[in-house]
Amino acid sequence: MRKKFIAGNWKMHKLRSETRSFFDELRDQISDASVFGRVDVAFGVPATLFDEALKARPQGVKILAQNCHFEPQGAFTGELSTAMLQDAKVHGSIIGHSERRQYYAETSQAVGKKWDALVKQGLLPCVCVGETRPERDSGRTVDVIRQQIDDSLSQVAKTSLTSEFIIAYEPVWAIGTGLTATPQMAQEVHQFIRAHLSQKVGHEIADRCRILYGGSMNAANAKELLSMPDIDGGLVGGASLKAVDFSKIILAASV
Numbered sequence: 001m002r003k004k005f006i007a008g009n010w011k012m013h014k015l016r017s018e019t020r021s022f023f024d025e026l027r028d029q030i031s032d033a034s035v036f037g038r039v040d041v042a043f044g045v046p047a048t049l050f051d052e053a054l055k056a057r058p059q060g061v062k063i064l065a066q067n068c069h070f071e072p073q074g075a076f077t078g079e080l081s082t083a084m085l086q087d088a089k090v091h092g093s094i095i096g097h098s099e100r101r102q103y104y105a106e107t108s109q110a111v112g113k114k115w116d117a118l119v120k121q122g123l124l125p126c127v128c129v130g131e132t133r134p135e136r137d138s139g140r141t142v143d144v145i146r147q148q149i150d151d152s153l154s155q156v157a158k159t160s161l162t163s164e165f166i167i168a169y170e171p172v173w174a175i176g177t178g179l180t181a182t183p184q185m186a187q188e189v190h191q192f193i194r195a196h197l198s199q200k201v202g203h204e205i206a207d208r209c210r211i212l213y214g215g216s217m218n219a220a221n222a223k224e225l226l227s228m229p230d231i232d233g234g235l236v237g238g239a240s241l242k243a244v245d246f247s248k249i250i251l252a253a254s255v
């Protein structure tokens with residue numbers, strides 16, 4: 001049985017004072033601290049909030065970056081290496097988010113290199129994949145996902161694959177749009193991802209891997225999505241910004 005993993009993606013939102021009040025409110029909403037033991041909770045936050053989030057989080061909550069560079073150091077203005085993330089004491093990073101692929105031309109190969117670099121630094125990669133609306137409409141969803149996974153895996157050393165990684169299936173058309181994949185649509189893709197991982201990296205790793213759904217998950221639809229056999233959690237954008245909304249998703253996952 002895989003433990004559910006609920007991750008917020010704060011994108012370019014919040015200041016330090018807002019981070020403190022968010023976690024105070026989250027504690028008010030979830031007074032039973034054992035909830036954070038029953039479900040893994042994480043937040044992908046801007047680097048300016050690493051320290052504050054690490055101080056203010058409830059015990060057990062993981063703090064993630066939203067991106068990293070795969071090179072250990074060098075002339076890469078504006079970037080952060082995985083050693084820097086580890087030094088900042090964060091637990092891992094979201095990588096390959098569709099916004100990074102779309103606005104910063106991030107390729108699946110680059111995502112694979114980041115995956116490898118994170119694992120080698122002892123950090124948790126949360127690898128996003130997902131199809132666009134035209135790709136779904138033309139029946140290419142699983143081909144696109146397969147290609148994204150294979151291109152990334154081609155850059156990950158075999159030895160790195162034994163370390164934990166998380167896959168987030170995020171249909172691009174569902175991100176920030178209020179449109180959600182139905183639980184059945186999402187389950188179909190999650191099942192495909194697990195079966196494909198099983199072929200590529202073996203049954204044991206695929207069975208252990210937590211596959212999150214992302215795309216307008218909210219307090220109202222989380223329970224049904226999370227009840228599907230291959231949906232092991234959620235990557236949540238908009239609904240992670242308010243503690244009152246996000247706490248409901250955490251509680252839906254903690255039953």
Ligand code: PEP
Pocket residue numbers: 009170174175176177178214215216217235236237238239
């Ligand atoms: C995301 O950005 O990862 C995401 C899923 O956003 P939203 O929940 O707002 O659709």
